[in-house]
Amino acid sequence: GHEVGLSLVLSTAGERDRVAVTAFVETHHLRVTAWMPRTRRLKVRGAAGDMATAFGLRWMRLPEGHLLGAGEPSVPAELADHLHGVLGLDSRPRLRPHLKSKRYGEAAAPKEAGRIAPAFAQRYRFPEGDGKGQHVGLLQLGGALATADLEAYFKELGLPVPAIEVVPVSGGDPSPVKDSRWEMTLDVEVLGAIVPAAKLTLFIAPNNADGLLDLVEAALHGG
Numbered sequence: 001g002h003e004v005g006l007s008l009v010l011s012t013a014g015e016r017d018r019v020a021v022t023a024f025v026e027t028h029h030l031r032v033t034a035w036m037p038r039t040r041r042l043k044v045r046g047a048a049g050d051m052a053t054a055f056g057l058r059w060m061r062l063p064e065g066h067l068l069g070a071g072e073p074s075v076p077a078e079l080a081d082h083l084h085g086v087l088g089l090d091s092r093p094r095l096r097p098h099l100k101s102k103r104y105g106e107a108a109a110p111k112e113a114g115r116i117a118p119a120f121a122q123r124y125r126f127p128e129g130d131g132k133g134q135h136v137g138l139l140q141l142g143g144a145l146a147t148a149d150l151e152a153y154f155k156e157l158g159l160p161v162p163a164i165e166v167v168p169v170s171g172g173d174p175s176p177v178k179d180s181r182w183e184m185t186l187d188v189e190v191l192g193a194i195v196p197a198a199k200l201t202l203f204i205a206p207n208n209a210d211g212l213l214d215l216v217e218a219a220l221h222g223g
Helices: 015-027 050-054 117-123 147-157 185-192 209-221
Strands: 003-010 032-037 041-047 060-061 067-070 083-087 134-140 164-168 201-207
Touching: 003 015, 003 050, 015 032, 015 041, 041 147, 041 185, 050 060, 050 067, 067 209, 083 209, 117 185, 134 209, 164 185, 185 201, 201 209
Parallel strands: 134 201, 164 201
Antiparallel strands: 003 041, 003 083, 032 041, 060 067
16 A cells, blocks of 8 residues: 655657656556646656556565655557656665764864855855855755854855755655754855855755756746
């Protein structure tokens, strides 16, 4: 009874391919949940057993609840010209954070004061100006903003906390309790310090292969 979702990449964005693949999945009691013509993806959901039967898969449950579709997906020969690929067979996170945090007492004492973003911008000859009239999109796979850290950081710089538009993509959760990674907060702090007048938009999608495609598509479409 467990439900799963896959993205089917069609050979073209034409109606002929879409009709053929839609008919195939509906025959296997699966339902189409979205059509994304820019990336030629047909999103489908249904019972794990029905999905396995349709595509010749065997689902394996991995640690932390992730699913893996074992084996090469297969479809009837008459569908081969219409279907280019199948995404979503592995729900494990695609990207991992590279930051490692330590309590202050465990860290070696710094030899000099920390560097702030404007100092780096100056060192790397970042263009002059406050970014007014510019629009910066940040693509995030999972993660959350540490609001208290943002407030403390910008107070220290004497700048207002930037106005941030958050756009959840494909069920991306902008404030998941279990995902308090710092990359998103750091990205906002760097950009807000060197281009404080720019518009900032955070696109947040689930941390998986399909989420990455959704993220790029949403950002391109959303300006």
